[in-house]
Amino acid sequence: xxxxxxxxxxxxxxxxxxxxxxxxxxxxxQNDIPGIDADCGGGMACATCHVYVNEExxxxxxxxxxxxxxxxxxxxxPKKNSRLSCQLIVSDELDGLIVNIPSKQC
Amino acid sequence: xxxxxxxxxxxxxxxxxxxxxxxxIGLSCEIVDNLDKAGGQCIELYPDKPIYDIPxxxxxxxxxxxxxxxxxxxPFNVKFHFNERVEKLNKIKDRWHVKTSGKKEFDVAxxxxxxxxGSFEPRKFPVKECEKFEGxxxxxxxxxxxxxxxxxxxxxxxxxxxxxxAIELSNISKVNLIHRRDGFSGAESSVQKVKELNDKNKxxxxxxxxxxxxxxxxxxxxxxxxxxxxxxxxxxxDYVLGFFGLIMQLGPILDWGLNINKKTVExxxxxxxxxINGIFAIGDICSYPGKLKLILSxxxxxxxxxxxxxxxxxxxxxxxxEFTTTSKAAQERLGIKK
Numbered sequence: 425x426x427x428x429x430x431x432x433x434x435x436x437x438x439x440x441x442x443x444x445x446x447x448x449x450x451x452x453x454q455n456d457i458p459g460i461d462a463d464c465g466g467g468m469a470c471a472t473c474h475v476y477v478n479e480e481x482x483x484x485x486x487x488x489x490x491x492x493x494x495x496x497x498x499x500x501x502p503k504k505n506s507r508l509s510c511q512l513i514v515s516d517e518l519d520g521l522i523v524n525i526p527s528k529q530c
Numbered sequence: 531x532x533x534x535x536x537x538x539x540x541x542x543x544x545x546x547x548x549x550x551x552x553x554x555i556g557l558s559c560e561i562v563d564n565l566d567k568a569g570g571q572c573i574e575l576y577p578d579k580p581i582y583d584i585p586x587x588x589x590x591x592x593x594x595x596x597x598x599x600x601x602x603x604x605p606f607n608v609k610f611h612f613n614e615r616v617e618k619l620n621k622i623k624d625r626w627h628v629k630t631s632g633k634k635e636f637d638v639a640x641x642x643x644x645x646x647x648g649s650f651e652p653r654k655f656p657v658k659e660c661e662k663f664e665g666x667x668x669x670x671x672x673x674x675x676x677x678x679x680x681x682x683x684x685x686x687x688x689x690x691x692x693x694x695x696a697i698e699l700s701n702i703s704k705v706n707l708i709h710r711r712d713g714f715s716g717a718e719s720s721v722q723k724v725k726e727l728n729d730k731n732k733x734x735x736x737x738x739x740x741x742x743x744x745x746x747x748x749x750x751x752x753x754x755x756x757x758x759x760x761x762x763x764x765x766x767x768d769y770v771l772g773f774f775g776l777i778m779q780l781g782p783i784l785d786w787g788l789n790i791n792k793k794t795v796e797x798x799x800x801x802x803x804x805x806i807n808g809i810f811a812i813g814d815i816c817s818y819p820g821k822l823k824l825i826l827s828x829x830x831x832x833x834x835x836x837x838x839x840x841x842x843x844x845x846x847x848x849x850x851x852e853f854t855t856t857s858k859a860a861q862e863r864l865g866i867k868k
Contacts, residue, residue, distance in 0.1 A: 469571070470777075470778070494715030497775075500653075502740075504758060
């Protein structure tokens with residue numbers, strides 16, 4: 425299974441085997457990793473699963489769909505490397521992905 | 531004091547259909563919602579987006595679904611209380627006394643929480659010092675635009691609210707519009723209008739900037755913004771406005787003694803009652819093994835919760851199961867004339 429690393433705001437690192445086909449958001453929620461709220465349940469409708477992707481991964485990820493950037497306008501402290509983790513679907517290509525969870529989601 | 535059988539918290543699709551089910555079995559209800567209209571997430575998050583999984587409706591928008599549900603409950607004359615958030619619950623003998631943020635009071639036999647993921651509140655600036663200026667000269671909504679006349683206003687955001695207010699206020703004030711990127715999520719016609727006004731120096735548009743800090747003692751007198759490349763600018767300003775959409779907060783529900791797990795309320799699946807007798811929870815806010823956050827699940831949960839409410843509202847009566855196709859009583863309640 426691909427490994428995804430979540431760095432949480434309390435400076436802890438969680439590396440988790442996440443089943444292919446789940447989203448990076450679901451990987452966090454199912455493993456009780458704090459800091460991902462995912463209020464809307466993965467519908468790209470709330471911006472509370474916002475993560476910062478490690479720079480070297482930015483270009484390797486699937487491009488943002490319409491609507492993701494609009495939702496990121498609403499996120500807490502969005503940056504250039506911001507993504508909604510519900511839109512990142514885990515695959516072999518994402519094995520080793522590192523995401524940083526912001527201090528707050530709202 | 532508003533006296534009714536059931537108070538429903540939340541006017542989303544689940545709350546609306548629960549009102550229908552209560553009406554069918556002859557119970558009265560009133561609905562409180564923190565928004566200014568019915569529809570909940572359907573209206574607030576995706577009014578124009580199609581929904582494809584409402585049984586027997588191949589496709590409809592959030593707005594259509596809401597208006598159909600409102601039509602369906604018309605015969606019951608349900609009273610709505612908008613812009614109100616339920617704050618306090620008190621059990622007095624076998625009734626519940628409920629108080630809202632706007633000091634409305636209710637005396638009810640039972641309560642159905644259909645609160646979605648919580649009540650919608652404006653999303654705020656991440657910058658810490660914003661808190662102390664909030665309500666003084668920093669706002670997340672506009673109640674009286676006349677206070678902005680001949681003032682310098684800094685508006686943050688890139689959606690319809692930010693664009694519409696920037697355009698509107700540019701007629702009476704000096705407007706700075708600050709947004710984190712070049713693209714906007716608001717309507718294309720508004721984006722064009724803002725760009726025109728920027729060319730005519732009626733709006734100062736700053737893109738790829740975000741708020742860095744505020745300065746001022748009692749009131750903000752300047753805002754410092756930072757470009758994504760790190761460059762900063764200080765802008766003199768009389769007012770700061772932030773339009774970042776809405777966020778859902780559970781709010782006072784957390785203080786009612788309910789069993790809460792990951793922002794949801796635990797219920798039994800027999801009648802969707804919580805750990806507190808007489809308080810039910812349905813829709814996205816409830817959790818039980820196998821819970822699906824679908825509108826259709828909310829409808830089912832509302833139908834069962836309505837029946838659960840019956841024994842609290844009419845303890846001396848027995849509820850009989852009936853179909854609307856054949857029940858005279860149900861048809862009378864629906865106002866059907868034959």
